[in-house]
Amino acid sequence: MIPRYSRPEMVAIWSPETKFRIWYEIEAHACDAQAKLGVIPKENAAAVWKARDVEFDIARIDEIERETKHDVIAFLTHLAEIVGADEARFVHQGMTSSDVLDTTFNVQLVRAADILIADMDALLEALKRRAYEHKDTVRIGRSHGIHAEPTTMGLTFARFYAEMDRNRARLVTAREEVATGAISGAVGTFANIDPFVEEYVTEKLGLVPEPISTQVIPRDRHAAFFAALGVVASSIENLATEIRHMQRTEVLEAEEFFSKGQKGSSAMPHKRNPVLTENLTGLARLVRMAVIPAMENVALWHERDISHSSVERNIGPDATVTLDFALARLTQVVDKLVVYPDNMLANMNKFRGLVMSQRVLLALTQAGVSREDAYKLVQRNAMKVWEEGADFKEELLGDGDVRAALSEAEIEEKFDLGYHTKHVDTIFARVFGD
Secondary structure (H helix, E strand, O other), X not given: XXXXXXXXXXXXXXXXXXXXXXXXXXXXXXXXXHHHHOOOOHHHHHHHHHHOOOXXXXXXXXXXXXXXXXXXXXXXXXXXXXXXXXXXXXXXXXXXXXXXXXXXXXXXXXXXHHHHHHHHHHHHHHHHHHHHHOOOOEEEEEEOOEEEEXXXXXXXXXXXXXXXXXXXXXXXXXXXXXXXXXXXXXXXXOOOOOHHHHHHHXXXXXXXXXXXXOOOOOOHHHHHHHHHHHHHHHHHHHHHHHHHHHHOOOXXXXXXXXXXXXXXXXXXXXXXXXXXXXXXXHHHHHHHOOHHHHXXXXXXXXXXXXXXXXXXXXXXXXXXXXXXXXXXXXXXXXXXXXXXXHHHHHHHOOOOOHHHHHHHHHHXXXXXXXHHHHHHHHHHHHHHHHHHOOOHHHHHHOOHHHHHHOOHHHHHHOOOOHHHHOOHXXXXXXXXXX
């Protein structure tokens, strides 16, 4: 990803320096395991660790690769230049390139997942804080973009908290899914390398052995990983879209924090645009862009081909770097979101009590009116509000058919806002467990 949408810690995971360092650790630990088995001399295994504190010369590796046309061989050649050709002759004993490449890729994905889970924890903390802050801040709920019934801003934050909490669980599962390594040799039969080597290396790297690999780790694991990232991205867009709607001038129930000196438009000095959440909507599309290629990587020829390789070299860094940035940006937006309770109340009352129609409908049915007739009675008064700007409660009080079933006090009671917020604590207990 471009630096504009990148954060250093995640970028570092995908740097050539990190990649070659993991390659090296795999090879060095494999040599130790081979020495423990008596397959190679212990002094040769120990010699490989001479490169422990050496910075690998990336330009030199690239130079060798231009000749060999093989990245792993280029690295091994450079390693031998550091360690010594004779001392390094047992490096990569019985291994194949995919043992190094696939195990490294999974180490990188695990590390990326750890960052993403930490990002999610920060977002959850911000959502929870804002939910409790606005637990009782009444706003209108909307369906189809149209006023429905009252809810609270706290419940809005709480539902996004619950969604992101599910996404955290998905990230944890995704991490577990790819936390495997394979050091099983050509076509995965262990013909030239003992399974102990795989067990030893994966333990050192914080992975578990792949139960059965071919010459590659099965790509259904990676498909599940990137699918989880795609779901997280969609949830980011879900929350971003809600904020974008709330910031519309006609709504203005909340808006992104507008800092001192910030400019909204090069042409119109009055503008305060939801640029961060619009940006998040776009970044979510980029993360989801990785999902289909990851799915298509599952089907490989026989025991191995490399059709997945070019895909993963792109989607691994791009999807994780972008999602890391997006989660951090969304946390900032939620943390500083400016909420306007008075505007929320004004918007809810814009149509003069219309949002209480269901309460009146239910009261009429409880009073003995058929549901069909009750619906007609309520709707005919509601339409006067839409079309004539009438006051809903006053229309009901002046409707003889309604008054035949409901007293003035009963109608008045149906416009109590507290009726709609009486179970907020119950919902919060379900979401937060408090």
